[in-house]
Amino acid sequence: MASSLIVKTLTGTKTSNTPIWMMRQAGRYLPEYRAVRESQDSFISFCLNSEKASEVTLQPINRFGFDAAIVFSDILMVPWALAREVIFIPGTGPKLKPLSPETKLDKKLLDQIEDRLAPISTTLKFVRSRLTDDRALIGFAGAPWTVITYMIEGGSSRDFVKSRQWLWSHPKEFEILLDYISQATISFLALQAQAGADILMLFDSWANAVPAEKREKITIAPTRHIVKTLRQQGYKQPIIGFPKGIGEGIIAYVEEAEIDALAIDHMTDPRWVDKVLPKKFPVQGNLDPLSLLAGGSEMLNSIDYILDSFRDRPHIFNLGHGVTPPTPISNVEQMVQRVRKSDNVI
Ligand code: CP3
Numbered sequence: 001m002a003s004s005l006i007v008k009t010l011t012g013t014k015t016s017n018t019p020i021w022m023m024r025q026a027g028r029y030l031p032e033y034r035a036v037r038e039s040q041d042s043f044i045s046f047c048l049n050s051e052k053a054s055e056v057t058l059q060p061i062n063r064f065g066f067d068a069a070i071v072f073s074d075i076l077m078v079p080w081a082l083a084r085e086v087i088f089i090p091g092t093g094p095k096l097k098p099l100s101p102e103t104k105l106d107k108k109l110l111d112q113i114e115d116r117l118a119p120i121s122t123t124l125k126f127v128r129s130r131l132t133d134d135r136a137l138i139g140f141a142g143a144p145w146t147v148i149t150y151m152i153e154g155g156s157s158r159d160f161v162k163s164r165q166w167l168w169s170h171p172k173e174f175e176i177l178l179d180y181i182s183q184a185t186i187s188f189l190a191l192q193a194q195a196g197a198d199i200l201m202l203f204d205s206w207a208n209a210v211p212a213e214k215r216e217k218i219t220i221a222p223t224r225h226i227v228k229t230l231r232q233q234g235y236k237q238p239i240i241g242f243p244k245g246i247g248e249g250i251i252a253y254v255e256e257a258e259i260d261a262l263a264i265d266h267m268t269d270p271r272w273v274d275k276v277l278p279k280k281f282p283v284q285g286n287l288d289p290l291s292l293l294a295g296g297s298e299m300l301n302s303i304d305y306i307l308d309s310f311r312d313r314p315h316i317f318n319l320g321h322g323v324t325p326p327t328p329i330s331n332v333e334q335m336v337q338r339v340r341k342s343d344n345v346i
Helices: 005-010 031-038 043-047 050-064 077-081 107-116 118-130 144-153 161-169 171-194 212-232 247-256 270-276 289-294 296-309 329-341
Strands: 068-070 086-089 093-096 136-142 199-204 239-243 261-263 283-287 315-319
Touching: 005 199, 005 315, 031 050, 043 050, 043 077, 043 086, 050 068, 050 118, 050 329, 077 107, 077 144, 077 171, 093 144, 107 118, 107 171, 118 136, 118 171, 136 144, 136 171, 144 161, 144 171, 144 199, 144 212, 161 171, 171 199, 171 212, 199 212, 212 239, 212 247, 239 247, 247 261, 247 270, 270 283, 270 296, 283 289, 283 296, 289 296, 289 329, 296 315, 296 329
Parallel strands: 068 136, 136 199, 199 239, 239 261, 261 283, 283 315
Antiparallel strands: 086 093
């Protein structure tokens, strides 16, 4: 909604209070999440169960009063919607049937995205109806490269050897795959914007693995294409880009990807970010999730450092990556209190 602190911040206004939400805020660190999760066997069917997904989406808002809810779903719903086998193994993570350069990509499947992911649209509509106007609803997707790494590697990876090998040895096939996943991503984000998302976010969690020389082609150009197409289709929601781990690459990313705000990881120094980005460009981030896990005065100092670094800039407080399951609830409460207490009006 236009009146939420977050949307104001994303449209370039420095608000008297810094808005806050937390990546992976609906998740295993919450006992009420674990209780709902246990009632559903497969993770995909959990994401497609609008009633349960709505419930867990709202849990962190009810408990901590965050400024935004992020719809409960997953970036791997896109390969699932494209009929790739995707399963989540508890304690191991996602497993996919690996793609090879010879795999034929069926264009017709792109037309099925809306139907296959319709339950996520239902979740968004329901959650939006339950949120007050001062809270924003975030829809999201993985950026094409990050989603593709799961499709090529067949799951999570440390060094992304197969994906990087494709980049160099099959550049044509890789480009076709990028375009295919970009189209699916546009459909997924458009569906969420239509269903009531106030903000969209693109998670490029493994952007760090793209060789710098290929960044323009693999990271920036597809992001720009997604943003431009959504704008052409009439969607006006602010779009946050999260190119995790690209270091100095954020300068070109902000200049060229046409996103409205940049989410930064905890490896990036907020003072440096404030120095190098255009003055009013909104930034989100970037407390180390392990600082939140540890808590105490070290955490409070880190929060203050981040807030102070962005005192003259539209800023959304967040973590540098997702909250980890063993994080104590009381540390999250302390973080919220500290951010709410800081008065950084300009
Ligand atoms: O609260 C929220 O942030 C909303 C929901 C959300 C989930 N995944 C739910 C989830 C969001 C925004 C994501 C994004 C996501 N999913 C990313 C990008 C952000 C990031 O963390 O880098 C990625 C890379 C994925 C892929 C994924 N999903 C992996 C690697 C895993 C297994 C590892 C893990 O954290 O468990 C998942 C599963 C997943 N997605 C869980 C949740 C709450 C845990 C599964 C469970 O509860 O059984």
